[in-house]
Amino acid sequence: MSVSVLVVDDSPLARKMLIKALPPSWDIAITQVGNGLDALAAYREGGVEVMFLDLTMPGLDGYQVLETLRKEGLNCLVIVVSADIQPTARERVLQMGAIAFVKKPVNAAEIQAVLKEYGVYV
Amino acid sequence: MNILTADQEEGLQEIANIGMGQAGASIATILDEFVVLSIPNVVVLKPGEISRQIVNIVGDEIVSAVRQAFHSTFRGEAIVIYHYHPGENIADLMGYDPSVDTIEEYEIILDITNILVGACLGGIAAQLGADIGFSAPSIMAERVPANRLFSAEEVGTSCALFIEVNFALESRNFSCHLLALLPEQEVQILARAVDQFIEKFG
Incomplete structure (x- = not known):
């Protein structure tokens, strides 16, 4: 059974770069959205198991998405993928329930290590 | 004006995003404050449109500005625009008396400019696999209306690439805008580098 993955980033290029960095042998069904509101809508439809979430987005940003998910009872693994590499940004998203923070430009080995750590890719 | 394709513009925005993140982290470390970042703005403008674009971004305010040239495989000028009395609000964070x-105040904004431009443009050049060098920063304008900061004659080409990123301290009344301006002939060089980036990573 494929793992349901949601990729949230306002930049189509950034989404492409991220998807390219995912393990090729990982059996996944990918949905892509370009903003926070669409991310919440996709999440609320149910079934999302892993969410890759950008922070700096127009409208609802990644922090606001995380905050909303937390209020609604976070029920998926959120990996934040951001160019905002301030240590405080990392601390904040981990406190808000993200399982990991991956800096841009994404590194395939780093993502793979996170996925293995949480047992979603073996 | 379309001297960049939609793909190149999008690529450059993501590259600028990474550069901005590195600059934000540098300034956050030095000031020990959280820096709020916004989405980079990438647009090609005619020289006559630059001044209006600056007012759109910073508002109709009194500003000071520092300029710093950069030279890589592409050349241009970075300008960091500060709102009125920028030094006062962060002086203590920089080790000065408030x-x-x-x-x-000049020392403060010259230092901040040097850090932001070095990290941001350095980050952009690194993504493109290019080396980059910088001139010393210099005061461009001191407490002038934003609409008088820039004159079209200064660009000297038919159009220019305008990349803007915004940095604001979360807990202080301090924000600034970093602009990178590249004349038309340099944009073509940059565009080719962006194409190679997209080909490699996109």
């Missing part, structure tokens, strides 16, 4: 005089 009642800074004009000379100290």
Whole structure:
């Protein structure tokens, strides 16, 4: 059974770069959205198991998405993928329930290590 | 004006995003404050449109500005625009007495500019696999209306690439805008580098 993955980033290029960095042998069904509101809508439809979430987005940003998910009872693994590499940004998203923070430009080995750590890719 | 394709513009925005993140982290470390970042703005403008674009971004305010040239495989000029009395609000974070005089305020904004431009443009050049060098920063304007900061004659080409990123401290009344301006002939060089980036990573 494929793992349901949601990729949230306002930049189509950034989404492409991220998807390219995912393990090729990982059996996944990918949905892509370009903003926070669409991310919440996709999440609320149910079934999302892993969410890759950008922070700096127009409208609802990644922090606001995380905050909303937390209020609604976070029920998926959120990996934040951001160019905002301030240590405080990392601390904040981990406190808000993200399982990991991956800096841009994404590194395939780093993502793979996170996925293995949480047992979603073996 | 379309001297960049939609793909190149999008690529450059993501590259600028990474550069901005590195600059934000540098300034956050030095000031020990959280920096709020916004989405980079990438647009090609005619020289006559630059001044209006600056007012759109910073508002109709009194500003000071520092300029710093950069030279890589592409050349251009970075301008960091500061809102009125920028030094006062962060003087203590930089080790100064809060009642800074004009000379100290210059020192502060020259230092901040150097850090932001070096990290941001350095980050952009690194993504593109290019080396980059910088001139010393210099005061461009001191407490002038934003609409008088830039004159079209200064660009000297038919159009210019305008990349803007915004940095604001979360807990202080301090924000600034970093602009990178590249004349038309340099944009073509940059565009080719962006194409190679997209080909490699996109």
